[in-house]
Amino acid sequence: MVKRYLTSNQGTPVGDDQHSLTVGERGPILLTDTVYLEKIAQFDRERIPERAFHAKGAGAYGYFVPYRSFASLTKAGFLQDPEKATPVFTRFSLAGGSSGGADTVRDVRGFAVKFYTEEGNYDLICNHIPVFPLRDPLQFPDFVHAVKPDPIANIRGGPIAASRFWDFVSLRPESMNFLIYLFSDLGTVRSYRTIPGFGINTYKWVNLRGEETYIRYYWEPCAGVEYIDSKTAAHLAGTDPDVASRDLFDTLAAGNSVEFEMRVQTIKPELECEQPFDILDPTLIWPEHMYPLIPVGRMVLNKNPENFFAEVEQSAFSPAAIVPGIGFSNDRILQGRIFPYGDTQRYRIGPNYLELPVNMPRHPVDNKMQDGPMRSGYSTDIANYLPNTLSGGMPAEAPEKGNPPQEYISGCVGRQEIAGDDYYQPGCTYRNMSGPEKNRLVSNIMESLSQAYEPIQRRMIDHFMRTDQEFGCRIAQKLSLIP
Ligand code: HEM
The missing domain is CATH 4.10.91.20 (Cytochrome C Oxidase; Chain J)
Structure with missing residues (x-):
């Protein structure tokens, strides 16, 4: 030795x-x-640049097993055999905070899963709130600027931060559904083991016949959904700011596992236009009573990373990483997400980020791409181009599994707002809440909105009134503003 x-x-x-x-x-x-x-x-x-969004997080390894074959809906290899486990790496995160932020603050939690399938990596990137505040990805940088600290004093709390946030959302009424969830009990949690996950965007599953089904994903925590009130959250933010990361790490280190059930909702594309709302709109939920959740399989997380920086900070997820049998719908937010993740990772980590063990596909990579900073993989072929006759000609083309789906698209090119003023769907969510849940929602909103400038408060009251009259009146009264 x-x-x-x-x-x-x-x-x-x-x-x-x-x-x-x-x-x-x-x-x-x-x-x-x-x-x-x-x-x-x-x-x-x-240090490398922190993620532009979802900067703070914790990760774990494990595996996923489907309950049965889903061949009738998708040809994806990892969803065919209940005897076959697929290794996964999952990263939970806080969307708005910086890498040093506290785990319990009111925020969206990210829930990103990398499936190391035999057909390459499949990344399923979810949040713990079922809807998104926007319908068009061109507005995403504006949204992130509005929730991050201000550009002058770089301050997170107080009237300026509150005014910036409410200013933006009051001008984007499609964010109303998102706001109700963010300021509900779900907005403050102490553990990643007990949050749900929502794919939010609409994906497609494609079977061997080329038939497509619209899909929305959902992860149910097997330990049940838990949240904490905003007082406990504020206390923990001061006394135990890494509580959720610690909780996940300690649970796995003690030899216990953390489990989630994957479920999906489905709609056949031919029924798209018959639905009472735009099913590709990520600001709207697909109500469960209309589109029942189908249990798909179980994810078991059972192993901590050995090194935070190497495996969690440098982990890289992208909606572009899909496998045969999974497709994109024309949900504009999803379309807009296909490019920026890989783009920011080439900047944040480097162009060869997929060579790092946590990101590397388990299926061998074979193409003529090469070089760049920190490249370790290489080919010994003399012909680093295609087509060629010097190194066996063309590599065999990847075989198409089954029939490809047929899609025909036509339309006028232009910058168009997505039609529909279905902004106030959360009225139902509010009316379905219990009395105490409604009280906490109102008090959570007040904690923040009461600090914003008055014209902004008035705009928000107008939206809350349209969402639900009683809800709007309660906020107006608390702010001592006549609607
Ligand atoms: C226009 C819409 C969106 C854009 C442009 C966008 C862009 C980004 C970018 C650039 C990152 C940083 C990635 C990195 O540095 O590795 C990120 C992270 C993330 N996003 Fe989005 N995002 C969008 C919408 C969404 C939606 C709808 C969800 C949830 C369904 C989501 C969930 C996440 C999660 C969970 C992460 C952290 C991934 C990780 O753990 O590394 N994003 N997003």
């Missing part, structure tokens, strides 16, 4: 990495102190 001793990054022996090389006890440090130079230069580069 090689004897262990301290080394430089070059593997050369280091006798002392605690005391810098100086001229005498009180003299200057020498430029020839390679031990110091290397150690401090490495430290200077320890």
Whole structure:
């Protein structure tokens, strides 16, 4: 066995990495102190840019097993055989906070799952709130700017932060559904083990015959959904800011597992126009009583990462990572998500981010793409281009599994708002809440809205009145504003 001793990054022996090389006890440090130079230069580069959104998170490994074959709906290999487990890596996160933020603050939690399937990586990226505030991805940077600290003082709380947030959402009435969920009990949680996950966007499943089905995904935590009130959340944010990350880590470290059931709702594309609302609109839910949830399988998380930076911070999920049998609907938000994840990861981590073990597909990668910073994989073929005759010609084309779906699209090119003023669907959500739930919703909204400037408060009261008259009146009264 090689004897262990301290080394430089070059593997050369280091006798002392605690005391810098100086001229005498009180003299200057020498430029020839390679031990110091290397150690401090490495430290200077320890951080990579944090994610533009969902910056703070925690991750875990595990596996997913379907309950039965879903061949009638999808040809995706990992959904065919109840005997076959697919390895997964899941990252839970907070959408708005920075990487040093507290786990319990009112925020959307992210729930991203990477399935290492035999047909390549499939990433299913969900949130813990069933709807999104926008219908068009061109507005996403504006939304993120409005929820992040202000550009002048970089402050998260207080009247300016509250006014910026409510200003934006009051001008985007399609965010009303999102707001009701965000300010409901669901907005503050202490554990990632007990949050649900919602795919929000509408995907397609495609079977071997080329038949498509619209799908919305849902993850049900097997331990049940839990939340905390805003007082407990504020207290924990001060006393135990990493409570959710710690809870996940400690649970797995103690040898316990964390489990979620995948469920889907389905609609046949030919019935799309017969539905009472736009089923591709991510600001709207598909009500469960109309579109029952079908249990699909179980995800078991049972292993902590060995190193946070290598495996969680550098993990990279993208809606573009789909496998045969899964497709995109024309939900504009989903279409807009296909590009930016990989794009930001090429910047945040580097163009070869998919070579890192946590991101690397288990199916071998075979193409003629090459080089770039930190590339470790390479081909020994002389012909790094296609077509060629020098290295066996073309590689075999990936076989098409079954028939491809037929899609015909036509229309005028233009920038058009998505039609529909179905902004006040959350009226039903409000009316279905119990008395105490309604009280907490109103009080949670008040905590924030009461700090915003008055014209903005008035705009919000108008939206809340349209959502539900009693709800709007309660907020107006609390703010001492006549609607
Ligand atoms: C126009 C809409 C959206 C855009 C442009 C967008 C863009 C982004 C970007 C750029 C990141 C950072 C990725 C990284 O640095 O690795 C991100 C992270 C994330 N987004 Fe979105 N997003 C959108 C909508 C959504 C929706 C609808 C959901 C949920 C269904 C969602 C869930 C997440 C999650 C969970 C993460 C964190 C992934 C991780 O754990 O690394 N996003 N998003």
